[in-house]
Amino acid sequence: MRIGEPAGATGTTARALRHYEQAGPITSERAPHGYRVCAEGAVVRVRNSRSLPAAGLTLDDVRVFLPCLDGDVAGTPPSDKGLRVAWQRLAVLDERIATRTEARDRLAAAPRRKTGGPIRPAD
Template sequence: MRIGELARTTGTTPRALRHYEQAGLITSRRAGNGYRVYDQAAVVRVRNIRYLLDVGLTLDDARAFLPCLDGDMAAAPPSEAGLRIAFDRLAVLERRIAAQTEARDRLAGALRQATGRNVRTVA
């Protein structure tokens, strides 16, 4: 199948598919006209990549799951390596959230001080 069909089938974009290919997560062959052609197995692989990205992992994280990308990742029991990657990513996200919360609170405080108005923040 060509890149547009794979994009439609998997709910992604051709640009994202080219990015996954550049990252070494999927492969294609070139047709005589130069178009990228993917086999049917790419559908499962792309859906698994999307699953990993949707739960908060990065493409670099997903690379560690290469041996598993062709199966049913959502239903498979997690491996120790996979759990370690997920826990590490969760720690990174928690640190980012804490830093953003601090920045929001400093900005709200500065606005309160500058305007004398109570600034409402979403907690």
């Protein structure tokens, strides 16, 4: 299938697919007419590749999961390397959440000190 077909089927662009191609999750070949042609499994691979960053993984991290991108990523037992990457990303997310929570608490403390009560949204 030409590169525009998996792009349309996955809600992405041909440019994004070329980026995925450079990163490794998908491959394509040049047809005799010069168009890029992706394998039939490209749609599943792109959908799975897009779901992993939504879970906090980087596109570089996705390379670790290449063997399971053709099926149910969540249902496939992770490799030891996959588990290490997941734990590393979880630690990063936990740190970000803690930092944001601390900032929120500092911001919430100022109106409480001024009003002596809970935060009230402005009208």
